[in-house]
Amino acid sequence: MATPLLIIGAGGHGAEIAPYALDMGLLIVGADDDDKPKGAWQMSQIIGGVNELPAFCQDRSEVHFISAFGSTDLRKKMDSTIAGLGLSNLKPFTLQHTWTAPNS
Numbered sequence: 001m002a003t004p005l006l007i008i009g010a011g012g013h014g015a016e017i018a019p020y021a022l023d024m025g026l027l028i029v030g031a032d033d034d035d036k037p038k039g040a041w042q043m044s045q046i047i048g049g050v051n052e053l054p055a056f057c058q059d060r061s062e063v064h065f066i067s068a069f070g071s072t073d074l075r076k077k078m079d080s081t082i083a084g085l086g087l088s089n090l091k092p093f094t095l096q097h098t099w100t101a102p103n104s
Contacts, residue, residue, distance in 0.1 A: 002027035005093060006056070006065040008078055010036045010046050014068035018042040021066075021095060029063060030056070050081055057087050064093035 005026045007014045010033035021028055022043060031041050034049035047056050057063055065082065067075045082090065 003093070004029045004060065004063050006047075006063050006090075007031040007044075007068050008065050008082070009033055009068035010041050011068070013070050015042060017066060017068045017095060018044070024095070026095075029060075032056075032065075050078075050085075053082065053085055053090065054087060057090050060089060062089050062091065064091050066093050066095050 003026050005021050005028055007017055007021070007028065008031070010031040014031055014033070018028055018031075019042075028042070028044045030044050030047040032047055032049065032053060036046050038046050038048050040046075067078050067082075069075045069078065079092065
């Protein structure tokens with residue numbers, strides 16, 4: 001079963017991360033963004049903002065998330081906010097995509 005991944009931040013950085021995650025075989029279960037309306041996004045959907053995370057995680061055994069903000073300060077702030085929710089089944093994830101140049 002593919003690792004379920006929630007992308008925190010549905011802006012440009014999140015839009016860049018989504019295809020990499022798919023290339024790696026991860027299952028994008030949604031995106032979370034306080035500044036965007038719920039609805040279709042990339043290959044998934046925006047579930048709402050941070051306040052929606054407890055309900056989103058309620059019936060899932062495990063969800064991984066990655067903070068997708070270009071600003072390090074914003075990324076740290078959001079990670080701290082998420083940690084403060086105390087959701088034991090919502091776990092941070094590190095995405096490391098590697099690319100190999102084709103043989104010339």
